[in-house]
Amino acid sequence: xxxxxxxxxxxxxxxxxxxxxxxxxxxxxxxxxxxxxxxxxxxxxxxxxxxxxxxxxxxxxxxxxxxxxxxxxxxxxxxxxxxxxxxxxxxxxxxxxxxxxxxxxxxxxxxxxxxxxxxxxxxxxxxxxxxxxxxxxxxxxxxxxxxxxxxxxxxxxxxxxxxxxxxxxxxxxxxx
Numbered sequence: 001x002x003x004x005x006x007x008x009x010x011x012x013x014x015x016x017x018x019x020x021x022x023x024x025x026x027x028x029x030x031x032x033x034x035x036x037x038x039x040x041x042x043x044x045x046x047x048x049x050x051x052x053x054x055x056x057x058x059x060x061x062x063x064x065x066x067x068x069x070x071x072x073x074x075x076x077x078x079x080x081x082x083x084x085x086x087x088x089x090x091x092x093x094x095x096x097x098x099x100x101x102x103x104x105x106x107x108x109x110x111x112x113x114x115x116x117x118x119x120x121x122x123x124x125x126x127x128x129x130x131x132x133x134x135x136x137x138x139x140x141x142x143x144x145x146x147x148x149x150x151x152x153x154x155x156x157x158x159x160x161x162x163x164x165x166x167x168x169x170x171x172x173x174x175x176x
């Protein structure tokens with residue numbers, strides 16, 4: 001039994017009569033099998049970093065209807081958000097909740113008058129959105145324009161939570 005314990009790295013260091021030095025950090029490094037299994041499993045940090053870096057290769061576009069926006073006839077502004085992948089690789093976005101986008105309606109001075117996610121509930125369920133090469137994902141939502149004023153420029157901003165590079169804006173000037 002003593003022989004078996006002393007053959008293990010650091011095994012003899014447990015015995016008070018042992019004078020062997022403690023193993024260095026390089027000796028405690030995982031073996032080839034452990035490193036291979038960890039590589040196949042993947043590191044969450046590595047995946048998250050790769051996802052954040054890949055997001056800047058996606059293109060995001062926002063369109064609104066109706067054009068022109070007539071406040072006397074329209075109560076809601078339709079917003080279409082397109083995320084397209086012009087690369088030759090599938091790009092994936094990781095999300096900590098079920099929310100995939102945020103849309104705001106802002107005045108020219110940046111005051112938010114309508115937030116799309118404000119009256120919605122999102123669960124804390126991890127998910128991802130994969131966009132294949134040459135394809136796009138579309139979201140069709142709407143915003144209330146009840147606080148909009150005719151003749152004042154408004155900004156519709158769409159963004160993807162957690163991805164600061166994925167933001168797109170379009171200007172809308174309501175008519176009476």
